[in-house]
Amino acid sequence: MLWTDKYQPKTIKEVVGNGKQKQQIEHWISKWKEGVPQKPLFLIGPAGIGKTTLAHAIAREFSEYVELNASDKRSYDIIMNTIGESSSTKSLFGDNYKIIILDEVDGIHGTNDRGGVRAIGQIIKNAKHPLIMTANDFYSKKLVSIKPKCEVIKMQKVHTNSIGALLKKIAKKEEINVDPIAIKELAKQSNGDMRSALNTFQAISDKNTTFEIEDLEKISKKDDRSTIFDSVRTVLKSNTPSKVKKALYLDEDPTLVMEYLAENIPREYERKSEIKEAYDKIAKADLYFGRARNSRNYGYWKYASDFMGIGVSQSKKEKYKKFTRLSGPTAFTIMGKNRGKRNLRDRITEKMSKKMHISNSVAISMFPYLEIIFKDDEVAWEIS
Numbered sequence: 001m002l003w004t005d006k007y008q009p010k011t012i013k014e015v016v017g018n019g020k021q022k023q024q025i026e027h028w029i030s031k032w033k034e035g036v037p038q039k040p041l042f043l044i045g046p047a048g049i050g051k052t053t054l055a056h057a058i059a060r061e062f063s064e065y066v067e068l069n070a071s072d073k074r075s076y077d078i079i080m081n082t083i084g085e086s087s088s089t090k091s092l093f094g095d096n097y098k099i100i101i102l103d104e105v106d107g108i109h110g111t112n113d114r115g116g117v118r119a120i121g122q123i124i125k126n127a128k129h130p131l132i133m134t135a136n137d138f139y140s141k142k143l144v145s146i147k148p149k150c151e152v153i154k155m156q157k158v159h160t161n162s163i164g165a166l167l168k169k170i171a172k173k174e175e176i177n178v179d180p181i182a183i184k185e186l187a188k189q190s191n192g193d194m195r196s197a198l199n200t201f202q203a204i205s206d207k208n209t210t211f212e213i214e215d216l217e218k219i220s221k222k223d224d225r226s227t228i229f230d231s232v233r234t235v236l237k238s239n240t241p242s243k244v245k246k247a248l249y250l251d252e253d254p255t256l257v258m259e260y261l262a263e264n265i266p267r268e269y270e271r272k273s274e275i276k277e278a279y280d281k282i283a284k285a286d287l288y289f290g291r292a293r294n295s296r297n298y299g300y301w302k303y304a305s306d307f308m309g310i311g312v313s314q315s316k317k318e319k320y321k322k323f324t325r326l327s328g329p330t331a332f333t334i335m336g337k338n339r340g341k342r343n344l345r346d347r348i349t350e351k352m353s354k355k356m357h358i359s360n361s362v363a364i365s366m367f368p369y370l371e372i373i374f375k376d377d378e379v380a381w382e383i384s
Helices: 019-033 051-059 076-088 116-126 160-173 180-189 194-205 213-218 228-237 241-247 254-268 272-295 300-313 330-337 339-356 360-365 367-373 377-383
Strands: 041-044 064-069 098-103 131-135 151-154
Touching: 019 051, 019 151, 041 051, 051 098, 051 131, 098 116, 116 131, 160 180, 160 194, 180 194, 180 213, 194 213, 228 241, 228 254, 228 300, 241 300, 254 272, 254 300, 272 300, 339 360, 360 367, 367 377
Parallel strands: 041 131, 041 151, 064 098, 098 131
Antiparallel strands: none
């Protein structure tokens, strides 16, 4: 039996970490029990920190619950047929409330999920029972229309000390001799992911009656690479070059990271001189990315990375002690909206190039003059 199941918390108090968040949740539960309907509860935070476990603990406070993983069943019809009716009908136990749990809401994506978000919006609107939703990515665009309708609880990673304390309790129950240093290191490596720490601890302990630092070194470490938003926040908030370089260790296209940085510089930096200098560094990074593409010499990437990372980081005079809501690149949205115009431009350019025996760039350079000429409909008709 997995220890994540064996030692799963049964009550809200047993759930490790997120003390303030649990107080908010307990207030939400008490209001429902008083007969005062509340907004849906939306638990958002990194994977493995106990969102689903917490949702199940909340559900035990009520008579029954219905659960659906939104990332598995995502179309409008499936979600409405599975959850929609349950959310608006009476409980099997008379007038008692039943909990509706929608797990991994941000897993809805792509054409196969058409209508999934709309279905969730419909359920929120018509729900007569407490509704709990969970998601991993706080900044997911799929959640933009959902979050304002909910009481959003931003869940934090579990503190290293809390993870270590729980591992020691489990070790005592399982009669495993542990090295405190090894426990502390495992808790640290888990990076706030309680599930990961438990799974690793069980994997090692199933083979041994002791747990030492050597055992931990034999297994692969949890991948602690950042997400794009983590990296962008570190670059904009930190002044430590080594920390910034580490944050840019990402399994992402570096030019995409550069676009995220370029979008969020003016959101964080306030002085015009800082913004100007930061964009100058972004421009140089873009230049080196271009050289890497054109020459196929990807050694240029390290220079680009330093310009967009350390360069942007050092552009500020001091760290801003404020919360900044980061955003994805609007350039992609604009390009998407203008795709039709660009396609039309390219088709016209191709025809002009063949008829006039000129290059595409020369043809495009003539567009401003043609626009002026074509304002006169008669002249336009004669030319065409």
